Every structure is written in structure tokens, then in C-alpha cells.
Amino acid sequence: MQDNPILVEVTRGSLVESCHRGAVAIADADGRVLLGVGDIERPVYPRSAVKAMQALPLIESGAADAFRLGDKELAIACASHSGEEAHIDAVRSLLAKAGLDESQLACGAHWPIGERASRELMRAGKSPTAIHNNCSGKHAGMLAVAVHRGLDPVGYERLGHPVQQEIRRILSETCGIALDQSRMGIDGCSVPTWAAPLRALARGFARLGTGEGLTGERARAAKRLVAACFASPVMVAGEGRFDTLVMSKLAPSVFVKGGAEGVHCAALPGLGLGVAVKVDDGAKRGAERALAETIAALLPQGRSALADQLAGEIVNWRGTRVGRIAASRELQRALGSLAALDRGDCGVVTGA
Amino acid sequence: MQDNPILVEVTRGSLVESCHRGAVAIADADGRVLLGVGDIERPVYPRSAVKAMQALPLIESGAADAFRLGDKELAIACASHSGEEAHIDAVRSLLAKAGLDESQLACGAHWPIGERASRELMRAGKSPTAIHNNCSGKHAGMLAVAVHRGLDPVGYERLGHPVQQEIRRILSETCGIALDQSRMGIDGCSVPTWAAPLRALARGFARLGTGEGLTGERARAAKRLVAACFASPVMVAGEGRFDTLVMSKLAPSVFVKGGAEGVHCAALPGLGLGVAVKVDDGAKRGAERALAETIAALLPQGRSALADQLAGEIVNWRGTRVGRIAASRELQRALGSLAALDRGDCGVVTGA
Numbered sequence: 001m002q003d004n005p006i007l008v009e010v011t012r013g014s015l016v017e018s019c020h021r022g023a024v025a026i027a028d029a030d031g032r033v034l035l036g037v038g039d040i041e042r043p044v045y046p047r048s049a050v051k052a053m054q055a056l057p058l059i060e061s062g063a064a065d066a067f068r069l070g071d072k073e074l075a076i077a078c079a080s081h082s083g084e085e086a087h088i089d090a091v092r093s094l095l096a097k098a099g100l101d102e103s104q105l106a107c108g109a110h111w112p113i114g115e116r117a118s119r120e121l122m123r124a125g126k127s128p129t130a131i132h133n134n135c136s137g138k139h140a141g142m143l144a145v146a147v148h149r150g151l152d153p154v155g156y157e158r159l160g161h162p163v164q165q166e167i168r169r170i171l172s173e174t175c176g177i178a179l180d181q182s183r184m185g186i187d188g189c190s191v192p193t194w195a196a197p198l199r200a201l202a203r204g205f206a207r208l209g210t211g212e213g214l215t216g217e218r219a220r221a222a223k224r225l226v227a228a229c230f231a232s233p234v235m236v237a238g239e240g241r242f243d244t245l246v247m248s249k250l251a252p253s254v255f256v257k258g259g260a261e262g263v264h265c266a267a268l269p270g271l272g273l274g275v276a277v278k279v280d281d282g283a284k285r286g287a288e289r290a291l292a293e294t295i296a297a298l299l300p301q302g303r304s305a306l307a308d309q310l311a312g313e314i315v316n317w318r319g320t321r322v323g324r325i326a327a328s329r330e331l332q333r334a335l336g337s338l339a340a341l342d343r344g345d346c347g348v349v350t351g352a
Numbered sequence: 353m354q355d356n357p358i359l360v361e362v363t364r365g366s367l368v369e370s371c372h373r374g375a376v377a378i379a380d381a382d383g384r385v386l387l388g389v390g391d392i393e394r395p396v397y398p399r400s401a402v403k404a405m406q407a408l409p410l411i412e413s414g415a416a417d418a419f420r421l422g423d424k425e426l427a428i429a430c431a432s433h434s435g436e437e438a439h440i441d442a443v444r445s446l447l448a449k450a451g452l453d454e455s456q457l458a459c460g461a462h463w464p465i466g467e468r469a470s471r472e473l474m475r476a477g478k479s480p481t482a483i484h485n486n487c488s489g490k491h492a493g494m495l496a497v498a499v500h501r502g503l504d505p506v507g508y509e510r511l512g513h514p515v516q517q518e519i520r521r522i523l524s525e526t527c528g529i530a531l532d533q534s535r536m537g538i539d540g541c542s543v544p545t546w547a548a549p550l551r552a553l554a555r556g557f558a559r560l561g562t563g564e565g566l567t568g569e570r571a572r573a574a575k576r577l578v579a580a581c582f583a584s585p586v587m588v589a590g591e592g593r594f595d596t597l598v599m600s601k602l603a604p605s606v607f608v609k610g611g612a613e614g615v616h617c618a619a620l621p622g623l624g625l626g627v628a629v630k631v632d633d634g635a636k637r638g639a640e641r642a643l644a645e646t647i648a649a650l651l652p653q654g655r656s657a658l659a660d661q662l663a664g665e666i667v668n669w670r671g672t673r674v675g676r677i678a679a680s681r682e683l684q685r686a687l688g689s690l691a692a693l694d695r696g697d698c699g700v701v702t703g704a
Contacts, residue, residue, distance in 0.1 A: 003355065010613070010634065013537030015547055017397055018613050018634035021373070045369055108669025122474035133669060185365030186674040195367055261362070261370050281633035282362065282370035317460025317485060322538040 004038035004280055005330045007290040012314070012323035019328070020286025022262065022279035024294055026338075027202035028272050029212035031176055036199065037334045043183050043195035044278045047259030050201070051138050052078040052208060052225050053174055054191075057166050058141045059221035063148035067097040074228035075235035077141030080258065082238025083112025083121075083132040090235060091136045098144035105130035106157040107139045107189035114238045135189035137235075142167075142191070157191045159184070164192055171196070174214065175204035188260060198276040201265055205274025209255055209267025226255050226267065242288045242309070246295070249305040254295055262287040268298055285325055293327040297335035356390035356632055357682045359642040364666070364675035371680070372638025374614065374631035376646055378690075379554035380624050381564035383528055388551065389686045395535050395547035396630045399611030402553070403490050404430040404560060404577050405526055406543075409518050410493045411573035415500035419449040426580035427587035428489030432610065434590025435464025435473075435484040442587060443488045450496035457482035458509040459491045459541035466590045487541035489587075494519075494543070509543045511536070516544055523548070526566065527556035540612060550628040553617055557626025561607055561619025578607050578619065594640045594661070598647070601657040606647055614639040620650055637677055645679040649687035 003021070010018040023038030033040070055077040058064050064074060072086075073094040081087035095101055109128045112118040121128060130136060139157070146153040146163050156163045159181075172179045175196050183195035196204075206212070209226060211219030229236045233247035236257065246256045255267040262279030264287040275294050279286035292309040296302040303310065312325035327335075355373070362370040375390030385392070407429040410416050416426060424438075425446040433439035447453055461480045464470040473480060482488060491509070498505040498515050508515045511533075524531045527548050535547035548556075558564070561578060563571030581588050585599035588609065598608045607619040614631030616639040627646050631638035644661040648654040655662065664677035679687075 012397060012545075013547075014534055015395065015397065015537065017537070018632060020633050043367065045364060045367065106670070108671075110669050119474045122471045123477060125475060182366055185367065185369070186668065186672060188668045188674070190668060190670050190672060193364075195365075280370060281372050281635055281638070283633055283635065286633070316538065316540045316542060317462050318458070318542050319460070320538060320542060322540070 006328045007037070007279065007331045008286045008325060009328050010285075010314070010323060010325050017323065020262075020279045020281060020283050020290075022277060022286060022290060023198055024290060024331070024334075025198035025202040025276045026294065026298070027199060027206055027274055029203065029206040029210055031199070031203045033199055033202070034273060035334060035338060037331060040198040040202075043197055044263060045185050045193045045195050045261065046201055046265070047187060047193055047261060047263050048080045048135065049257050049259035049263045049265040049276075050171060050204070051080065051257060052222070052229065052255070053171055053204065054138060054167050055141050055225055056170050056174075056218060056221050057145045057163065059224055060217060061145050061148055063098070063144045064224075066148055067144060069094060069097060071228040071231040072235055073097070074225055075232040076137030078225055078229055078257070079137045079236045080113070080134040081137060081235065082114025082241065083117040083128070083134065084114050084238050085117070087137070087235065087238065088131055091131055091140050094137065094140040094144060098140075098147050100140070100143050100147060100153070102129065102131045102136070104143055104153055105133070105136055105139045107133040107135045109133060116239065133189060139189065157189075159192050168192070168194060170218075171204070174207055174218070175200040176213070198278055201276035202274040205255075205265050205267040205276065206272060207274070209269035209274060210272050212272065226269075229255060245309070246292070246306065250295070250299065250302065253299055253301070256291065256295075258284065258287065264288060264291045266291060266295060268295070271298060273298065289325050289327060290331060293331060293335060297338050358680045359389070359631065359683045360638045360677060361680050362637075362666070362675060362677050369675065372614075372631045372633060372635050372642075374629060374638060374642060375550055376642060376683070376686075377550035377554040377628045378646065378650070379551060379558055379626055381555065381558040381562055383551070383555045385551055385554070386625060387686060387690055389683060392550040395549055396615060397537050397545045397547050397613065398553055398617070399539060399545055399613060399615050400432045400487065401609050401611035401615045401617040401628075402523060402556070403432065403609060404574070404581065404607070405523055405556065406490060406519050407493050407577055408522050408526075408570060408573050409497045409515065411576055412569060413497050413500050415450070415496045416576075418500055419496060421446060421449060423580040423583040424587055425449070426577055427584040429493030430577055430581055430609070431489045431588045432465070432486040433489060433587065434466025434593065435469040435480070435486065436466050436590050437469070439489070439587065439590065440483055443483055443492050446489065446492040446496060450492075450499050452492070452495050452499060452505070454481065454483045454488070456495055456505055457485070457488055457491045459485040459487045461485060468591065485541060491541065509541075511544050520544070520546060522570075523556070526559055526570070527552040528565070550630055553628035554626040557607075557617050557619040557628065558624060559626070561621035561626060562624050564624065578621070581607060597661070598644070598658065602647070602651065602654065605651055605653070608643065608647075610636065610639065616640060616643045618643060618647060620647070623650060625650065641677050641679060642683060645683060646687060649690050
């Protein structure tokens with residue numbers, strides 16, 4: 001396995017205290033790689049980063065129209081939400097419109113990701129249920145597809161269920177690769193996660209953002225989902241979280257979605273590009289920092305819009321500045337080469 | 353900078369999803385390195401891993417005797433506690449015996465590390481204060497030293513205060529190295545953290561556990577602190593946490609203490625050894641797994657006592673086994689070489 005370069009460094013005082021290695025792919029809808037840093041061919045589990053792709057059947061099947069789903073319900077189907085009141089309301093609404101209820105969610109329960117939401121639940125003396133799971137919107141969407149297609153919703157999360165097989169086919173077609181069952185894992189929320197190279201994920205996001213390379217029906221479905229997320233960025237993640245902040249500032253120029261274990265993807269429709277990042281050690285702080293730097297390098301307005309994310313200040317419990325999370329020189333150098341590239345060219349920079 | 357080897361792999365399905373690089377040093381009180389994996393010469397911030405060393409002045413100054421501190425109060429001074437009721441009681445007791453109160457703590461506030469403790473505080477409708485900070489026992493100990501020495505306790509956390517200068521001297525003497533102010537950082541709780549190579553930290557822990565190489569007074573102080581932690585392992589961390597579990601099972605064979613950003617140290621008094629681990633990316637799961645494997649390789653009873661830690665199962669929100677956190681072959685191979693080594697030898701295995 002190729003050693004990936006250091007993408008992000010965490011500095012305290014004058015020393016680099018920790019670092020995050022990983023890989024970054026930037027590709028267009030045809031699969032041309034504009035930039036590759038590190039190993040972009042090794043299959044990685046995309047986890048929640050591809051929720052918008054997993055939600056495509058909700059539109060394509062006609063379920064979204066039949067159940068008259070609005071932007072918030074579509075956005076929550078693409079979300080890793082914080083479990084805030086607005087998120088729970090959107091999931092309940094989606095379920096109710098499809099004639100379902102939360103007892104049918106197979107995602108398992110966890111305390112809301114959002115600190116405030118978590119505290120409010122605790123203060124009310126309650127315990128979390130499946131609806132508080134950050135994936136409950138995605139699951140509600142999968143259930144709605146099953147019901148609309150006249151399928152038994154029980155077991156909708158399992159590999160053998162037609163809903164998961166349809167998602168597998170869509171992921172494969174959108175990213176332009178075969179998905180190998182020997183490279184399938186079970187996600188935290190119990191649905192299959194299919195490993196794919198970053199190069200393919202970046203291509204998939206370029207297609208998701210532009211519709212290029214997709215059938216007309218799928219291109220329209222993708223456009224509708226991305227537009228729903230742009231209309232309600234807070235639905236996709238939550239208060240203070242990276243994806244919500246980035247899209248609040250940069251929609252419709254950037255669609256962004258993170259997943260567990262340091263995967264983070266983006267679509268930049270205006271540039272016709274997709275981006276896929278995986279940090280080797282799975283750290284969210286590393287993936288977010290690398291992706292922010294990549295967006296800032298690609299979009300003229302990115303650096304000012306993401307100033308807080310790029311500053312990466314670490315403050316301690318008393319509010320003292322004690323360190324910084326910053327892109328490595330290697331990542332900066334690789335991204336710097338983008339400025340010199342003719343966008344029609346296909347340049348691969350391996351960073352190792 | 354030398355590339356450190358992969359110490360720990362996180363597997364999901366059939367793929368390695370994430371990995372943690374880092375370094376491990378095992379040394380004796382004379383500074384002889386029994387095993388070195390990766391770069392053990394690069395200075396790293398030990399953070400909370402050296403709290404027992406930072407508590408040595410509490411005994412050496414006579415404060416512990418003057419204030420009639422018991423095992424729980426000494427253990428909490430060495431702790432990164434979970435903010436459970438028993439922890440808060442011990443910190444309050446330490447402060448009260450020294451004629452202090454929690455308003456003098458300079459560590460800043462955060463929600464209790466312990467999930468249960470955090471929920472209980474939320475359910476009570478309260479917000480955390482400095483006493484809930486995992487470092488409040490350490491800070492209470494530092495304050496007690498200042499008061500006992502007749503120093504102004506205000507500013508006890510600052511580099512220039514005699515308490516911090518005494519700690520600097522003790523860390524330097526115990527680890528057998530000069531501590532360079534250009535390699536000092538400010539910790540999360542606002543006190544200085546002094547960078548030291550893993551080789552020196554391992555030596556320091558060998559001395560802390562055995563008393564060898566220390567003055568008689570310091571050896572007795574170290575023995576008393578370690579005994580206090582062995583008597584109350586739950587005081588040192590909390591319910592379900594690594595340090596508490598390991599010492600509950602393996603005291604008095606192993607003293608163990610973790611710090612932020614993937615630092616974890618141990619003393620094995622019976623073997624005359626100290627261990628220091630740093631995971632490059634700062635991940636606790638990586639450091640704990642690497643240290644558990646190291647302890648299991650050193651102690652005959654370690655593998656069965658740490659069976660749960662070594663199994664490293666990852667279960668998802670519905671309780672399904674989806675993956676595993678395991679020592680890499682490289683770490684296993686390096687640790688395997690320990691069995692072949694004569695303990696009188698000095699073997700360095702570089703893993704990169």
C-alpha cells in the first residue's frame with residue numbers, strides 16, 4: 001500500500017503535535033483527474049458521504065412526488081443530522097407522509113450528535129431512540145422507497161433487499177465503477193457501505209453536481225436533491241457543523257457531505273468538478289481541514305468564505321489560543337499546482 | 353522526520369478502513385531501551401500522561417502530610433477524571449483540606465468526560481464549572497502545593513510560577529533530560545506541557561514505578577502516588593475507561609496513564625520497565641490499543657486480563673459486529689521480538 005502524504009498538521013506551541021495523512025482526488029464527470037494527492041485508487045468506504053446518492057431512488061422511484069415531499073424532507077434524507085428539533089420534525093414528517101412511523105427505523109439509537117440537542121433531550125429526562133440517529137432521515141427515505149414500490153419494508157436495510165440493491169446499482173453507475181461485494185462493509189446504521197476509490201467518488205460527485213454523464217431522469221433527481229440541501233443547509237448537518245457552515249456560505253457553488261472515518265466529499269457544479277478526501281486515521285478534523293483548503297484553492301470566493309475553517313485555531317478550556325490545525329506544505333503545494341493547470345489538462349500530483 | 357510505522361489497524365468488512373501510525377518505547381530506569389518502534393527520539397508533548405509526575409511536589413513539599421490527604425485525594429491529583437460524583441467529592445475534599453475552594457481552579461470548565469456524569473449534570477439543569485474539568489484534581493494539587501509553600505496561589509498555572517518551575521525540574525530529573533522552553537506548549541487546562549522524547553518518557557515511567565534512579569525522597573513520593581492510584585483506579589479515570597479498567601485488573605503490576613493527542617504511558621514496576629506510546633494522529637483508540645498490546649506482550653497475565661481491550665470489537669448502533677481495532681503485524685512482530693530478547697540486552701527495533 002502506498003504511503004499517503006501528510007495533509008494536515010496540528011501544531012501546539014512551536015511543535016507539530018499530531019498530523020493526518022490521507023489522499024485527495026479532484027475529478028470531472030468524465031473521470032478525468034484534475035488532481036490526485038496520495039493513493040486515490042485504493043477502495044475506501046464512503047460511509048455517510050454518499051447519502052445524497054443513496055437518496056436518488058427516493059426521487060427516481062417517484063416516491064418523493066407521490067408523497068409530496070418538500071425540500072426539508074429531501075434534505076434530511078441526505079443528512080447526517082444533529083438530532084435538533086427541526087431535524088426530528090423533518091424525519092417524522094417524511095415518515096408520516098409515507099404512512100410509516102419511527103418504530104420501523106432500523107438504524108439503531110444514539111444520543112444526538114448536536115451538543116445542544118443532546119443536552120435538551122437529557123434535560124427532558126429522555127433517552128434517545130432511532131429517530132435521533134444522525135442517519136434517521138436516510139433510513140426514512142429508504143423506507144419510503146420500499147413502501148412506494150410496494151415492497152415489504154421490513155429488512156429494507158439489508159444487503160439482499162431490493163432497496164439496497166437499487167442503491168448499489170445507482171452508486172456503481174454514478175461513480176462509474178463496479179462495486180465488489182467482497183469490499184462491502186456494514187455501516188454504523190446497519191446498511192451496506194460499498195468501497196470505492198477516491199478517484200471514482202470524486203467523479204461521482206462531479207456527476208451529482210452537474211448531471212453530466214447521468215441519464216436525464218437521474219440528472220434531474222440529483223439536481224433536486226442538491227437544490228434541497230442548498231435550500232436548507234442546516235438540515236444536512238446542524239448548528240455549527242462543517243457541512244452546514246460551508247453550504248450556508250458557498251451554496252450553490254459547493255455541495256459538501258462528510259462521512260465517518262475521515263471521508264469527506266464535495267461537488268462544485270460551476271466548475272464541473274467533484275472532490276473526495278479520505279484521511280487515513282479517520283479523523284474528522286483532518287478531513288474537514290483538507291477539504292476546506294481544497295475548496296479554497298478551487299473557488300475564488302472560497303478563501304474568504306471559509307476564513308474561520310482555514311484559520312483552524314485551537315483554543316483551550318479557558319479560551320487561550322494554544323495551537324492550530326493547518327494544511328501541510330505538501331497539500332498546499334499540490335493545491336497550488338491547480339492555479340498553474342489549464343483546466344482542460346489532466347494532472348496527477350502524487351504526494352508520497 | 354522519520355515515518356512512523358502503522359501500529360494499529362481498524363478493519364470493517366474485509367478492508368482496513370483506517371490506521372494509526374506511531375511510536376512505542378520501552379525502557380528501564382537507567383534509560384536502556386528494551387524496544388523502540390518508530391521514532392522514539394522526537395520530542396512529543398506528554399500532556400496528561402505525566403500527571404503523576406506533576407503531582408510529585410504534593411508529596412515532596414510535605415503538603416500531602418500537612419493536609420492529611422488520603423489515597424483518593426492523591427489519586428485524583430494524578431487523574432484525568434470523568435467528573436463522576438466520587439471524583440468531584442475527592443477534588444472538593446482536597447481543596448477544602450488545603451483551605452481552598454474551586455473558584456481558585458484555573459483549568460477552565462468542560463462537560464464531564466463521563467457520559468453518565470455528563471447526563472446527570474444536564475438532567476439536573478446545571479452547567480459544568482472548573483471542578484468538572486478532567487484536570488481539576490491536578491490543579492487542586494498544584495494549588496495545595498502553592499499554599500503549603502506559602503506562595504501566592506494566584507497564577508499557579510503559569511510558566512513563571514514556582515509551582516510550575518518545580519514541576520519542570522522534577523519532570524526533567526525523572527525523565528533524565530533537559531526540557532527546552534522552545535518546546536513547551538500550553539495544555540488544554542492552561543498549564544505548561546513540556547515536550548520530551550518517548551525514550552525519556554519511558555525511562556521516567558520506569559523510575560516512577562520502581563523508584564530506581566530517584567532520590568530516596570522522590571522514590572517514596574512516587575511509590576505513595578502510584579499506590580494511591582492502585583488503591584482507587586476509578587479515581588484516575590472513571591467508569592468504563594481504559595486506565596481504570598487496566599489498573600483494576602493489573603495493579604500492582606501496571607500503572608497506566610493516558611494523555612490527549614494519543615499519548616499513553618505505563619510503568620511495570622515488577623519488570624523495572626516504563627512504556628511510552630504516541631500515535632501520530634492523536635487518536636485515543638490507537639494509543640490504547642497499542643499500549644494494551646504492549647502490556648500483553650510484557651506481562652504473562654496481561655493477555656487474559658486485557659482480553660476485552662485486545663478483542664477490539666467495533667459494534668454498530670444496533671449491536672452488530674462490523675469491524676475490529678487490532679495491532680498491526682508490524683507492532684505484533686516488534687513486540688514478538690521481546691520474547692526472544694534476554695532482558696539484560698538492549699534491543700532497538702525500528703519499525704519504519
